[in-house]
Amino acid sequence: MLENALVADAHGHLVFACGSSLYAVPADTASEVVNVPTLTRVPGAPQHLLGVFAHRGEVLPVIDLGRLVGAATDEAFKRAVLVRTPRGAVALTASRVLGVSVLEGSFDPLGDAGVQQHLRGPARAPAGEVAVIDTRSFVDFLAQA
Amino acid sequence: MTGPRLEGVVLCRVRDERLAVPAEDVVAFEAPGADVAWAGRAFGDTDVPEGGKILRSRAAAVRVDSVEVHGEALSFFEVPPLLRAGGLAGFVLVAGELWPVLSVERLAALSRSAA
Numbered sequence: 001m002l003e004n005a006l007v008a009d010a011h012g013h014l015v016f017a018c019g020s021s022l023y024a025v026p027a028d029t030a031s032e033v034v035n036v037p038t039l040t041r042v043p044g045a046p047q048h049l050l051g052v053f054a055h056r057g058e059v060l061p062v063i064d065l066g067r068l069v070g071a072a073t074d075e076a077f078k079r080a081v082l083v084r085t086p087r088g089a090v091a092l093t094a095s096r097v098l099g100v101s102v103l104e105g106s107f108d109p110l111g112d113a114g115v116q117q118h119l120r121g122p123a124r125a126p127a128g129e130v131a132v133i134d135t136r137s138f139v140d141f142l143a144q145a
Numbered sequence: 146m147t148g149p150r151l152e153g154v155v156l157c158r159v160r161d162e163r164l165a166v167p168a169e170d171v172v173a174f175e176a177p178g179a180d181v182a183w184a185g186r187a188f189g190d191t192d193v194p195e196g197g198k199i200l201r202s203r204a205a206a207v208r209v210d211s212v213e214v215h216g217e218a219l220s221f222f223e224v225p226p227l228l229r230a231g232g233l234a235g236f237v238l239v240a241g242e243l244w245p246v247l248s249v250e251r252l253a254a255l256s257r258s259a260a
Contacts, residue, residue, distance in 0.1 A: 038242075040236070040244070041188055043255050043256075044232070045228075047189075052225070053243065054238060054243055058225070059236050060225065061225050139227065143227050143230065
């Protein structure tokens with residue numbers, strides 16, 4: 001472990017891939033991995049909001065992480081990681097879900113503008129380098145985007 | 146199904162997209178002809194078709210491809226917190242599909258701003 005390395009927390013992070021990038025969310029905010037059904041598009045929505053679907057009595061927005069970070073793919077996502085925060089729940093597109101890992105490395109913001117402010121790293125999971133999503137501020141950002 | 150219900154909506158199709166407008170908001174259906182924004186613009190569709198119907202409220206008008214008045218009470222879902230800034234009133238569930246509910250005025254504004 002590097003001198004200034006951090007271990008994220010005792011509960012670990014759920015690591016998943018979206019396109020060629022790896023992301024992680026605190027495991028205690030990831031409530032489940034869902035199969036994404038046919039979505040209902042929302043008028044006036046930004047491109048990264050793919051649509052919504054009904055799940056267990058609530059409407060869930062589906063966010064394409066690739067489009068949000070400027071790395072869009074033509075992939076039709078069939079799965080999503082459902083993240084719950086005080087500002088509501090959101091489903092994040094996932095190509096693969098790699099499971100819960102304890103992360104090491106840096107947890108500094110990856111940028112000072114846009115969505116990069118709400119991604120932290122570079123952190124390391126056994127599967128490789130991951131961007132850690134600061135779920136609370138990320139969802140606040142999405143609500144204003 | 147228990148939970149909130151919404152009675153009286155106009156279900157609108159715009160290409161493959163679905164929209165619902167509260168029936169009480171609509172004062173007239175008109176044939177297209179006037180210079181009225183097409184609702185497909187609100188979904189980023191720039192290939193504007195001919196025809197359809199104009200929905201007119203007291204404050205605004207918007208053109209859609211087809212309409213169907215639905216009088217039965219439908220299951221109603223609140224807008225997720227993430228989408229509350231978008232001016233949606235909620236969603237109704239029709240035959241297992243969600244339809245976003247919004248006013249004619251809001252739909253017209255979204256369609257004009259995207260044009």
